[in-house]
Amino acid sequence: MATSKIPELTALACIFFIFLVPFAAAGLTLMNVGLGRSRSAGHMMMASLSALAVAAIAYFAIGFAWQGAIGGPAHVLSFSGKSWNWIAAEPFFFRKLSFDGSATSLTALLQMFSVGLAAVIPLGSGADRWRLRAICLSTAMLAALTYPLFAHWVWGGGWLAQLGINYGIGRGFLDAGGASTIQAVGGLTALAITWILGPRRGKYSADGMAPAIPGHNSVFVLFGCILALVGWIGLNSAGAILFTGGEPSGAALIAINTTLAASAAALTAAFITKVRFGKPDASLTSNGWIGGLVASSASCAFVSPAEAIVIGSIAGTVVTFSIEMLELRLEVDDPGGSISVHAVGAIWGLLALGMFGQFQRPVFNLAGDNLIGLTSGVASGQWLAQLIGVATLLGFVLPLTYVANLVLNRFYPYRVAVEGERQGMDLHELGAGAYPEFVTHTDEFLPR
């Protein structure tokens, strides 16, 4: 969409869709609160609000300058005659950004919400043990460095988007709704955070048992799923318009695909848990729902409704088994299921675009300063472009976020003191519980 103005109707539709995006963050926040313990519920809400605030300011101050927008100034390296656009060179603090309905100004708005959404994802993994100030530090780094760098490569005309133009690999790496830039980056950050924090006290006992620590409010969790659907429809629609040259008229297909993928994923997760445990599990079903939304993000504009159901069903299966494997086999204590839902679900969604993607209309991707409309049809080598994008997430984003958080953890320890964990994050960090009228329980998971 470059830096030029876009038709007024398209801009209006885009603004409407962008305004829905905060619902996705609200939904994830409610889920994280519900899946955590009651004595840390207020802390989780406070942490989410802080993460959204820090992310918005860090992105405004630094992040957008490094992410940029399609067609904006950027640093380019040259390898064997091909240009590799690796980081944007916009001024800091949104300077020189004119708010005139241009695609760039809409991109900045969407990204400010999206980076907040990415920042909320790791909170579910660090629940009940991640300190508030450490959350703010980690979020600032995510919004100022990790997110903008990768988002530039995908959405800012960077080298991943250029793979098609430079090397004839499909249409370059494609991601309409942020499965990679938002979900996978957030999910891999969640993995790094759980590795650094370690499990909650009492989660893994010396006899090899891993007792389930149930969430405290399944109503929050399930309502969060419905809120998230609204946000995701906005996110996928706005992303498809701004980053793949879609028309507002395509929003109906995107909304249908998004809903079908989530529905298929939730039903699959409910079916699997019913077969395995005798009753459907609300927590895993809701994780399946979000996993379906995540998996739909990349391909929502490029697949048929029937294919969206297949993508969602596989997402529901993968997420359900991934949660179990991480918890029981790999000893990764992720109370919110963020790693499985957002990282694993997103990786599946990105690969699914390479497998199922059909391009009925020209799909825009960028090379240099020129917007290229590629021909419609099946993209040869699109699977390879998607695989390269996933390899970049695992080989660049994960080590970067892990090492950067490890360094921050050295200077300001992320994990709360033992006493804080016993007391609950609400009392220890905020001085008051979320439910003051309720009786405070002792920790039933610790040996007496």
Added chain:
Amino acid sequence: MKAVGILMLPAGWFLVLAAIVLFPNPALCGAFVLVGFAVEALGLGLTFRSHLIPREEKR
């Protein structure tokens, strides 16, 4: 083991980058990208393994 696992992730990614630059033939490029992906998977496995909790620290 932790450091080796983490270092293998970018090592695999560099293989992927090298494949893009060095092999114009899509089949060869795809094969080398898969090799890079396999190195990353190995690194990820090592990193997961290095983060398993020692028995004496479980509580």
